[in-house]
Amino acid sequence: MIPKEVLQKVRRIEIKTKRVVDSILSGSYHSAFKGKGMEFAEVRGYVEGDDIRHIDWNVTARIGEPFVKKHQEERELTVMLMVDASASGSFGTVNKFKGETGVELCALLAFSAIKNNDRVGLIIFTDEIELYIPPKKGKNHVLYVIRELLYFKPKGKKTDVAAALRFLNGVQTRRAVVFLVSDFFTGQFDAALRISAKRHDLIAVTINDPRESTFPDVGLVELEDAEHGGTILVDSGSREFRDLYKKKMLAKWDELSTLFRRQGVDEICVSTETEYVEPLVKFFKKRERMLSR
Structure with missing residues (x-):
């Protein structure tokens, strides 16, 4: 049985996201995607x-x-939400965890989709496929999707984006609008990304936390790899360490954005530090301008 607090949270998310969809996103979403x-x-x-x-x-x-x-x-579209539920999603230092941000963002996309009579499906993945909900229409179906996003407990801790994309291509044979939500702390997935981008309208939603690029000076710290296990002791008081850490993280994000551009995949960058609505609105309006040319 689903706990009462989960159902209450589903209701709060429904109220919040529907308000945003009705007042801000509805027209932008409709104009951002072509029908079949x-x-x-x-x-x-x-x-x-x-x-x-x-x-x-x-x-x-x-x-x-x-x-x-x-x-x-x-106009009828199929919208697939692909959500990374690996251990790194539990990282968060400002307003919320990356996983929480992903759930609320997916709820916003799902309610935007059903307002336009589109089908919505869900794939939750780690280094394996944890859950697949085939695309359907309707408010009750979207509430079911959100409930699973909140309540589902994944078995895996690591991330395999390539395997998730291969699964997508196997179950979704017709073209779909696919939102791939992850922090992309994963191995190589270039080949799978290229194939999926040709078959679908693939949009990468990169969720990050500001402290992932700026390490605080708190002295000796034992760091744990959330996905691969193991620990290492570092001196965060070392300016050299903090500068190197920031340089490597910024380089990783730059490489990721370059990969998406090269494969023709649009990217929406979302931070746990700020509201996720503005990046979505900017993306939809950018898409709208491109399609009107």
Whole structure:
């Protein structure tokens, strides 16, 4: 049985995210993604200026006067949320853990999707596939997705993005909008990323915490690798250590962004230090401008 506090948190997230969707994100989300193509809408009488290629010759012959087929954009999309639930998601030093930020962000995306009558699915992964919820429509389904994001207890501690992307390609054969939510503390996944980016509209959502790049001066510290285990004793009072640490972390994030650009994958950078709504709005508006060209 799901604990009462989890259900209460689901309700709080629902209220918060729906308010944001209704007031800020709805129109931006709708404009940011193309549908799968054009679908038939109606047949109507021909008027001057209509493209003769759209004449419905069967109806024209039956009625005895020209009729044309009208089409509209097929808006229905499949949105897949791929969420990294590895141990590094429990890191957080400012306002919340990275995992909490990921859950709230996914809730925002899910409610944006159902407001536009899109299907929503979920993949929770570590170094294995922990949970797969096939895409469906409706508010109850989205609440189920959010509940699992909050309540599900993964078995794995490490991250394997490549394996998760291979699983995605196996279960989602039709093109989907895929939000890959992770801090990307993982091994190589270039090849899997390239294949998935060709099949889907893949968006990387990078969640980081400010202290991951700025180490505090607190003297001797025993550091534990959240994903791979093991500890090491370091002197955080050493300016040389702190500078080297920051340099390596910034270089890692730069390399990650370069990889995404090279593979044609858009990236949304979210920090536990700030609200995640603004980066999403900026991304949707950027997409909207690109599609309107």
